[in-house]
Amino acid sequence: MNVLITAGGTTENIDPVRKIKNTATGRLGNLIAEEFVKQGKNQISNIFYVCEKGTIIPNLPCLKVNLVSGVNETKCTLTKLLTDNKIDAVIHSMAVSDYTVDSVTTVDDLAEFISQKLFSHKEDFQTERSLTEFITGCIKENNRLLDNDKKISSNVNNLMLLLKQTPKLLSMIKKLQPSVILVGFKLLSGVKKQYLIDVGYELLQKNDCDFVLANDSLNISNDHHIAYLISPDKSYIQFQTKEKIAHGIVQKILNMVDKR
Amino acid sequence: MNVLITAGGTTENIDPVRKIKNTATGRLGNLIAEEFVKQGKNQISNIFYVCEKGTIIPNLPCLKVNLVSGVNETKCTLTKLLTDNKIDAVIHSMAVSDYTVDSVTTVDDLAEFISQKLFSHKEDFQTERSLTEFITGCIKENNRLLDNDKKISSNVNNLMLLLKQTPKLLSMIKKLQPSVILVGFKLLSGVKKQYLIDVGYELLQKNDCDFVLANDSLNISNDHHIAYLISPDKSYIQFQTKEKIAHGIVQKILNMVDKR
Numbered sequence: 122m123n124v125l126i127t128a129g130g131t132t133e134n135i136d137p138v139r140k141i142k143n144t145a146t147g148r149l150g151n152l153i154a155e156e157f158v159k160q161g162k163n164q165i166s167n168i169f170y171v172c173e174k175g176t177i178i179p180n181l182p183c184l185k186v187n188l189v190s191g192v193n194e195t196k197c198t199l200t201k202l203l204t205d206n207k208i209d210a211v212i213h214s215m216a217v218s219d220y221t222v223d224s225v226t227t228v229d230d231l232a233e234f235i236s237q238k239l240f241s242h243k244e245d246f247q248t249e250r251s252l253t254e255f256i257t258g259c260i261k262e263n264n265r266l267l268d269n270d271k272k273i274s275s276n277v278n279n280l281m282l283l284l285k286q287t288p289k290l291l292s293m294i295k296k297l298q299p300s301v302i303l304v305g306f307k308l309l310s311g312v313k314k315q316y317l318i319d320v321g322y323e324l325l326q327k328n329d330c331d332f333v334l335a336n337d338s339l340n341i342s343n344d345h346h347i348a349y350l351i352s353p354d355k356s357y358i359q360f361q362t363k364e365k366i367a368h369g370i371v372q373k374i375l376n377m378v379d380k381r
Numbered sequence: 382m383n384v385l386i387t388a389g390g391t392t393e394n395i396d397p398v399r400k401i402k403n404t405a406t407g408r409l410g411n412l413i414a415e416e417f418v419k420q421g422k423n424q425i426s427n428i429f430y431v432c433e434k435g436t437i438i439p440n441l442p443c444l445k446v447n448l449v450s451g452v453n454e455t456k457c458t459l460t461k462l463l464t465d466n467k468i469d470a471v472i473h474s475m476a477v478s479d480y481t482v483d484s485v486t487t488v489d490d491l492a493e494f495i496s497q498k499l500f501s502h503k504e505d506f507q508t509e510r511s512l513t514e515f516i517t518g519c520i521k522e523n524n525r526l527l528d529n530d531k532k533i534s535s536n537v538n539n540l541m542l543l544l545k546q547t548p549k550l551l552s553m554i555k556k557l558q559p560s561v562i563l564v565g566f567k568l569l570s571g572v573k574k575q576y577l578i579d580v581g582y583e584l585l586q587k588n589d590c591d592f593v594l595a596n597d598s599l600n601i602s603n604d605h606h607i608a609y610l611i612s613p614d615k616s617y618i619q620f621q622t623k624e625k626i627a628h629g630i631v632q633k634i635l636n637m638v639d640k641r
Contacts (some may be wrong), residue, residue, distance in 0.1 A: 139478075144403045257488055281543055
């Protein structure tokens with residue numbers, strides 16, 4: 122049996138010394154890998170483990186570590202692993218950055234650019250809506266950008282970062298290998314339990330997951346971690362700690378594999 | 382003798398799960414603390430060590446660790462330490478974030494806000510410059526903001542972050558305790574050596590530093606770290622490794638203390 126686990130967070134560069142990160146530590150991915158070895162006994166041939174440098178990596182003989190940096194590299198690595206290997210289960214616990222830096226500008230530069238565009242635009246705007254659309258276009262086309270391949274100076278006034286969404290890696294997994302057992306993860310913050318379940322279930326349906334683990338960042342601390350493992354029939358099991366989450370996910374997957 | 386070392390980087394929150402970090406590891410601050418114990422023999426009473434959780438912390442009996450999170454907390458901790466204790470030397474090697482998140486908006490919301498303001502503005506703009514100023518004001522006053530006390534949804538189109546500069550902590554140190562020996566740090570990226578020296582020297586003069594260590598991120602790797610320790614007469618010593626930087630800084634400071 123081959124398992125693929127993604128763990129920890131991803132990092133997107135603002136410039137060579139500044140980056141956008143998230144609070145993920147990789148502890149849960151770590152525990153899931155250990156549970157596979159514990160519960161899977163001699164069934165587990167390889168655990169492909171995808172994470173960034175700095176993430177906690179479990180010390181297991183069957184572990185094949187693939188270090189990545191950023192969403193794009195993670196996407197390439199996942200594609201390659203899922204193309205080259207027969208994988209039985211993918212546990213995509215990695216907190217992949219939802220946003221990456223598109224461009225960096227300043228308030229002054231952006232205002233100047235919009236102003237210039239408005240001045241050179243001959244016709245009047247009849248409606249607020251048409252003006253809004255024109256300005257939206259200006260903001261997106263703004264070419265008064267700072268070069269973020271170099272370190273941005275420490276003394277820029279009113280820096281602006283324009284972010285763009287990253288590709289959703291969860292959605293590509295079953296397309297690459299339809300037979301995998303897929304576990305997705307959804308983290309929200311400060312929401313009602315039913316809403317969390319609903320959003321987690323939506324993610325499950327959209328990405329053809331076999332399970333989704335839904336959790337709320339306000340219910341995660343050092344010693345407890347409340348989470349709901351949602352099934353395709355929208356039933357769910359509640360867990361209270363990372364250890365129990367890891368145990369529960371692996372148990373469900375091994376049960377499915379045994380029935381196949 | 383009491384020493385204050387700041388080390389590693391600082392983290393600014395975008396929302397409860399996303400943050401802006403920098404690439405600093407704290408390895409140099411760590412080595413400097415160890416050098417003080419090695420070279421300082423019995424002279425060192427306390428090393429106050431200010432860093433964020435996750436930074437490498439040296440294991441030394443005289444170390445008093447002060448964990449902080451973000452620029453504001455770092456500022457408060459430094460102020461308290463420099464107010465409550467007689468400190469002989471401050472080595473401010475921490476890569477303090479230059480920017481913190483002021484507000485979060487979207488391109489569409491910002492465009493709508495500017496458009497509305499322009500429509501309700503009665504008089505015409507005679508010059509491009511006056512229009513630029515008006516739009517600059519709009520961008521800063523924009524109230525179509527996302528609530529970044531909660532986790533920002535993963536599905537926002539064209540997210541924009543407006544950043545503001547953080548207070549320069551280096552400038553407050555000699556104001557709080559004028560007698561300290563102060564070592565500042567300047568990191569640039571991909572610049573000529575003379576420019577690096579000039580900028581480092583400017584920082585030294587502006588903040589009344591006794592030394593400034595100037596370095597270029599392109600000349601830092603795992604096994605080498607080229608840096609220039611600049612003195613008030615603008616002469617400088619060049620180092621090739623983190624170990625030699627730490628040794629050189631501590632040697633200079635202990636020499637100054639001996640002469641007092």
